[in-house]
Amino acid sequence: MDEAVAPLIHALRPMLGSGGQLGSRAGVACDSWRLGVEAHNVRDRKRVPASCEGYVGHCMLGGHYHRDSKLVIDQAISYIDSIKLSGNGKEVLVFDIDETTLSNLPYYATQGFGFQEYARQASAPALPETKRLYNKLLSVGIKLVILTGRREVQRTATVTNLRRQGFSGWMTVLLKPADFKGSTVTFKSSERQKLLDAGYIIVGNIGDQWSDILGTPEGARTFKLPDPIYVGHYMLGGHYRRDSKLVIDEAISYIDSLKLAGNGKEVWVFDVDETTLSNLPYYATHGFGATPYNWTSFQEYARQASAPALPETKRLFDKLLSVGIKPVILTGRREVQRTATVTNLRRQGFSGWMTKLLDAGYIIVGNIGDQWSDILSTPEGARTFKLPDPMYYIG
Structure with missing residues (x-):
C-alpha cells in the first residue's frame, strides 16, 4: 500500500494535517528531515528538499509553527516559575532577535530589497509567544x-523596532561590532562570558538558531525555538516567488501578443490583498492563519497603510502603464478603508490607475487576483490570471 503524502499548499484547503506519515513525499520523510534540522543532526543545509517545500510551508503558515513555539515558551515559563531567585x-x-523576538516574515515575503534596508524600516512584528515570555521575566x-x-x-533601527513592538525594560542590547570577523557562536559566547565575569547569572538563553545558544557558557538552561525561515519553504522561500513569476511572465507574454486599439479603452483589473499588496505582516502577528479572520483587527492593520508590494505584480503593473493599458x-475591501488603501498603494509605487469607469465601452483585456472570487463570474475579461495564495488555504 502506498504511503500517504502530505497535502501541498494550493488552491484547495488541505483536509489533513502535516505530521506523522503524512509528512513523507517522494521517498523523503519530511517530518523526520525537519526534526533532524531542529535537533542539529542535519547541518550545512542550503535549502529544504524540493519535495518537502509544501510540507514545511504548511508547518510555518498553518498552526504547526505557532504550536511548536507555544510549547517552547510554556516550558520556559514553567522553568522560570521553578527558579528560586537570589x-x-x-x-x-x-x-x-531575528525569528526569536522579531519576525522577518515581511522581508522574506518580498525579498525585493536588502535585509539591512528592511531592518532600517524598524517594522518587523513581534513574535507573540516570545513576547509572553519577555513579559513574564519582567514581572518576576x-x-x-x-x-x-x-x-x-543597525542599533538605532533595531532598538526602535523593539520599542515599537512593546519590548522595553531590558538591561542591555548587544550587537556585533562593525569590524568583528569571527563566527556568531564566538561572538555570542564571548558576550555571555562577559556577563558572568560581571557577576551575573545566566538563568536562561533563547534563540531560533543553534549559533544563538551553543558555545560556553550557554547559561543554566537553553531554549531552541523552531525556525523554518532558514530552511526555505513555500511561501517564504523561492517557491512562492517562482510560482508568482510564472504567472506574471505569462501575463506579460499575453500583453506583448495584444494588438491594442490605440483609443485608450483597454483596461486590466487588479485585486489588492495578496495580489498587489502582501498581508504577511498582519498574519505574522495573528498566528499565521491559526486564528480565525477578524475584520476589526485587519482593518486596524489596513489603516496603517504599511503592507509591502508583491514585486511580481508590480512588474506587471509597470508593464501595463508602459504600453498604455x-x-x-x-x-473586496470596504469603502471605509479607501484612504488607507490608496495611501498604501501609492507608498509602494502603484499609481496611474483609473479612478472609475467613466462610461461604457472599455475592453477588459486582463483580470488578475489570488482568489477565485476575484476572477469568476461574467464578465471575467478577455483573459484571467490566478496568483497563488497560501494564506487563505491553510488549515
Whole structure:
C-alpha cells in the first residue's frame, strides 16, 4: 500500500494535517528531515528538499509553527516559575532577535530589497509567544539581555523596532561590532562570558538558531525555538516567488501578443490583498492563519497603510502603464478603508490607475487576483490570471 503524502499548499484547503506519515513525499520523510534540522543532526543545509517545500510551508503558515513555539515558551515559563531567585538582581536571560523576538516574515515575503534596508524600516512584528515570555521575566525581576548577530550600525533601527513592538525594560542590547570577523557562536559566547565575569547569572538563553545558544557558557538552561525561515519553504522561500513569476511572465507574454486599439479603452483589473499588496505582516502577528479572520483587527492593520508590494505584480503593473493599458483596482475591501488603501498603494509605487469607469465601452483585456472570487463570474475579461495564495488555504 502506498504511503500517504502530505497535502501541498494550493488552491484547495488541505483536509489533513502535516505530521506523522503524512509528512513523507517522494521517498523523503519530511517530518523526520525537519526534526533532524531542529535537533542539529542535519547541518550545512542550503535549502529544504524540493519535495518537502509544501510540507514545511504548511508547518510555518498553518498552526504547526505557532504550536511548536507555544510549547517552547510554556516550558520556559514553567522553568522560570521553578527558579528560586537570589533577590540581588543578578539573574539575566539572554534573547536573540531575528525569528526569536522579531519576525522577518515581511522581508522574506518580498525579498525585493536588502535585509539591512528592511531592518532600517524598524517594522518587523513581534513574535507573540516570545513576547509572553519577555513579559513574564519582567514581572518576576529577571533582567533581559538582547544579544543579536545584527551589526552595531543597525542599533538605532533595531532598538526602535523593539520599542515599537512593546519590548522595553531590558538591561542591555548587544550587537556585533562593525569590524568583528569571527563566527556568531564566538561572538555570542564571548558576550555571555562577559556577563558572568560581571557577576551575573545566566538563568536562561533563547534563540531560533543553534549559533544563538551553543558555545560556553550557554547559561543554566537553553531554549531552541523552531525556525523554518532558514530552511526555505513555500511561501517564504523561492517557491512562492517562482510560482508568482510564472504567472506574471505569462501575463506579460499575453500583453506583448495584444494588438491594442490605440483609443485608450483597454483596461486590466487588479485585486489588492495578496495580489498587489502582501498581508504577511498582519498574519505574522495573528498566528499565521491559526486564528480565525477578524475584520476589526485587519482593518486596524489596513489603516496603517504599511503592507509591502508583491514585486511580481508590480512588474506587471509597470508593464501595463508602459504600453498604455489602464489598471483598474477592484478589491473586496470596504469603502471605509479607501484612504488607507490608496495611501498604501501609492507608498509602494502603484499609481496611474483609473479612478472609475467613466462610461461604457472599455475592453477588459486582463483580470488578475489570488482568489477565485476575484476572477469568476461574467464578465471575467478577455483573459484571467490566478496568483497563488497560501494564506487563505491553510488549515
